[in-house]
Amino acid sequence: MHITAEHVITFIEQVAATIKAQRDYLTQLDSAIGDADHGVNLDRGFTTVLTKLPGVADKDVGTILKTVGTTLVSTVGGASGPLYGTAFLRAGMAMGDRFELGTADVIAALEAALEGVQSRGKSARGEKTMIDSIGPGIDALKEANAAGEDFISALRKGVDACEAGMRATRPMLATKGRASYLGDRSVGHQDPGATSAFLMAQAMLGVVEQL
Amino acid sequence: MHITAEHVITFIEQVAATIKAQRDYLTQLDSAIGDADHGVNLDRGFTTVLTKLPGVADKDVGTILKTVGTTLVSTVGGASGPLYGTAFLRAGMAMGDRFELGTADVIAALEAALEGVQSRGKSARGEKTMIDSIGPGIDALKEANAAGEDFISALRKGVDACEAGMRATRPMLATKGRASYLGDRSVGHQDPGATSAFLMAQAMLGVVEQL
């Protein structure tokens, strides 16, 4: 299985399309425990990202991902802008000038992204954030991969774990991000960032399934 | 038929009670074509008047009515304060130091009141104001009296004419007072001041009927 720079571009396009389609849903989740802008924020960012993709169509994966990252940093704002921006930037830095990625590369890129989110957000698992979806997703992907499963089925397990992680944010008490201001009242609501992270993972799986 | 100063006091008390009871109704009428304060304004005024009555309990009719007038001027505000205030003041001035009133006195007092309203308000009949209730009321009272009817039945005709005048304000286009700002949209609503004037006339009849 080889993922090319072109596939990465398709993945980004799919993410942009999903975010646009789920914009109001994400914003609605954010209105329950945040400030009702998560969908709008990401949609603003990925809409701009789409305009930048033609300029990197023939570039390496690292350049593509770093362009996505800097564009998100410069257009999203809020908490999710620096976090997803840093995630894509770090993934891009990890990929360097590769034009094709193998399974190990994808895992390395995702680990770099997660590390970026954690260090930028000074956050860890269990705080009711996007990390609670990304973290378990990467774990499951790695575990399946280590058990010798092929990439698609390993990625499916990863995405399932992402989804489970997203749902697991519902009973959590938020201690990071805007939802933390609610204290106990944050309990019972699904985290918007964990949801957008799951949507991105789903988009990745969609692209890989078309390979 | 003789109306004593004591009866006048009872009349004022009845007016105060009626206005309190109809406060919200008057205010509601005023919210359609005015600023939703007519009932509250008059209630504030007559509530204060009640506190002044003991001080004039043994005084002549002129003093009583003038006290009512100055109290209304000093407590009601809005358009109805100076208008009703002037009405009672002028009626009081017309009655001088009488302790008992005959039919002619009552008519003279009412005419003085009406004249006071008209000169203070620079208004005439047909402008959708309290004058459209007071004016026809006095006319009918005078006519019946001239035709030799006794005071009670003449007063009943007067009050009926007041009521008819009040209803006749509904189709009118307001040209004076706050309702005039509405232009055509003032049509179809009953004037609050014409309504409070009718309520006062009714209170007068109630007292006379007890004589």
Place this chain on the structure above:
Amino acid sequence: MKKLINAPEHVVRDALAGMANAHPDLITVHYDPDIIVRADGPVQGKVGIISGGGSGHEPMHGGFVGKGMLDAACPGAIFTSPVPDQMLAATKAVDGGKGVLHIVKNYTGDVMNFEMAAELAAAEGIEIATVITNDDVAVKDSTWTAGRRGVGVTVLLEKIVGAAADTGADLAEVTRIAKKVNAQGRSMGAALTSCTIPHVGKPSFELPDDEIEIGVGIHGEPGRRRIKMVSAAEITALLTEPILEDLPFSSGDSVLAFVNGLGGTPLIELYVVYNELTKILRDRGIRVSRTLIGNYITSLDMAGCSITLLKLDDELTTLWDAPVHTPALRWGV
């Protein structure tokens, strides 16, 4: 109805006490009759300037008492003209021996109550002049009706006339300037929602979720017509065009542009409206040389705005720029 009040019948007094506590350096509040007077008044040898009207339009008028503006204000009950006792007390409190100007918004109640007060003050030997503001172009003017309402121009007039009095001008001169401001200013407002009067407890009029009132007054009176909700650009045009045509304002004129919030509309929206206003004025060749944007003559919690344009010349500009120090307007000091 949810309001930050203790009881409908206490709201005016409580707010007066709050003002007195907040601005002891600028104003003093007297009760029975209720008036707000300049802390350092009366100023001897200066024409006294008073105004008043129903409460619910804050900061007008009490917030404009101080140096360079009003010497006293008479707050009535919510949306109800004050009583003559208040204007008489205020007149006496500010009389510095050069006479007193009464600034009256053109509402039947205000006019009559001020008139009675002026008669009483004159009887006590105080020279009184009265100027009536009637700048609201939403109301058709005519001699056989109550005429136009006084709205936004009142704020500008109080500032300018206060400055005129500070120059030492006599009552006739101050009155001339007051009349000039009223003559050169026009206003119109639109409401997105009704207001809720505390003692009524429900909105003064019902406005569906997609409709607005054009030509609304400042007392929760319904406007002249109701239209479907439109953009800020269209609302601004609906308010500005009647204003421009009425004076008329014409190319080359210099104006003070005043975008006023009615109490429930946030500042960000007022700036959006102001931006649309500048486009319209630019197209007509009218120059904005001074601006005022904010909540100055309000209608309790009503959402919406009013626009006032005042044609400026050197005299009015200089007076507008003169120092003012009141709870709600302050510059140059």
Place this chain on the structure above:
Amino acid sequence: MKKLINAPEHVVRDALAGMANAHPDLITVHYDPDIIVRADGPVQGKVGIISGGGSGHEPMHGGFVGKGMLDAACPGAIFTSPVPDQMLAATKAVDGGKGVLHIVKNYTGDVMNFEMAAELAAAEGIEIATVITNDDVAVKDSTWTAGRRGVGVTVLLEKIVGAAADTGADLAEVTRIAKKVNAQGRSMGAALTSCTIPHVGKPSFELPDDEIEIGVGIHGEPGRRRIKMVSAAEITALLTEPILEDLPFSSGDSVLAFVNGLGGTPLIELYVVYNELTKILRDRGIRVSRTLIGNYITSLDMAGCSITLLKLDDELTTLWDAPVHTPALRWGV
């Protein structure tokens, strides 16, 4: 939703254009990235002061740009932290060679975006200091959470620190004063209604007709608890007592009392609240030596208020009193 806007996606830009047109003597607006800078900046030899945050809190921060307060403001989308490009551009625009202070309200997004901008500015050789305001006692503070929100104190801090920079103080000294203001101030707010974010089109939370939110934030975030509507006196006590206990403020203290409207509440109600506040403070022996009452840090059209108390000493009082000339705050000039 009825708002004086043209389209949800244009409201911030339209309002910025309105501000630029309204106050050309005070501010200049640059676009892409969007920043509001002092018209006469950068001031050489003065520490530059910038702040920023989501829009929808007007006049904060753009209305505080001018002499004696902010040198630049970075307006984000409604309720969304601005992006680092804005803070970097603002930092460069105000750098007068003595370094730049970033005033950041404690929200994860604001902190991270300012942090990235500070890294970039430092890389360009500009000395940066950051102060984070976190005065909202409605939020439990702890090292393992995002901590308290920055609210009302931010306004007071921007004024005081702007004055400190005007004295010629260096970056370390200005930062010391900024931290002192944050350390000595506490706030809490209550909402009577939700706000409606333009692009959402419906209220951010549902509040029944007889309930209010205590401890609400300025972004339409629900508060810590919901209670039945009570009187202004009771609401004021519910906000003031946690503030007093937290610092704590004690008898003999001198404070700046700031009653802030959230955007949809009229001034008359803020004075009612202020009056209740003075009673509570008087009972505790706390002296109000300065006041600020009005809409300064808002939440779009939310009805409600916040209370901020700042313990004053001579240093802070002098800096508070120093001249300021911005679109929204002005005195001494």
